[in-house]
Amino acid sequence: MDLTELHSKLLPCDMESPFVFVSYCSKDKELVWSDVVELQESGYNVWIDEANLDKRKPSWKSDALEAISNFNCEILLFYVSKDSLTSEPCYNELEQTRNEATLATHN
Numbered sequence: 001m002d003l004t005e006l007h008s009k010l011l012p013c014d015m016e017s018p019f020v021f022v023s024y025c026s027k028d029k030e031l032v033w034s035d036v037v038e039l040q041e042s043g044y045n046v047w048i049d050e051a052n053l054d055k056r057k058p059s060w061k062s063d064a065l066e067a068i069s070n071f072n073c074e075i076l077l078f079y080v081s082k083d084s085l086t087s088e089p090c091y092n093e094l095e096q097t098r099n100e101a102t103l104a105t106h107n
Contacts, residue, residue: 006033011040013047018072022048023093024079032079047073061089068093069102 001009010033013019020039024032029050036048047067053060067073076097084090096102 001034001037003030003033006030006037007050009037009040010048010051011046012051013067014045015047015067015070015072017045018074019045019047019070020075020077021068021073021093022046022077022079023084023090025081025083025087025090027083028079028081061092064089065092065096068096069099069105071105073106 022032022036032048033050036046039046049055049060049064052067053063057063068076076093078084078090078094
């Protein structure tokens with residue numbers, strides 16, 4: 001499947017139900033989007049930036065971090081690659097899992 005077809009198959013997350021948050025570097029999107037489509041087709045509720053954020057909004061970065069702190073975020077799936085390990089947004093998403101408010105919500 002090409003990227004355009006994969007992108008068209010990404011579904012928005014139902015934030016009112018338990019979900020998996022996917023953190024990845026955009027350079028890895030072909031693999032990640034393919035995996036996310038498979039997860040969604042298997043019935044998983046998945047939060048991924050491309051299907052859930054309006055990147056034209058100035059708050060899109062904070063919206064992503066807020067999704068991690070959401071009570072219904074049960075799993076953070078972090079794709080490890082040389083690019084994700086040096087990506088500031090990926091680092092911020094991992095740090096959000098250790099944020100005091102996030103820990104309070106999930107403990």
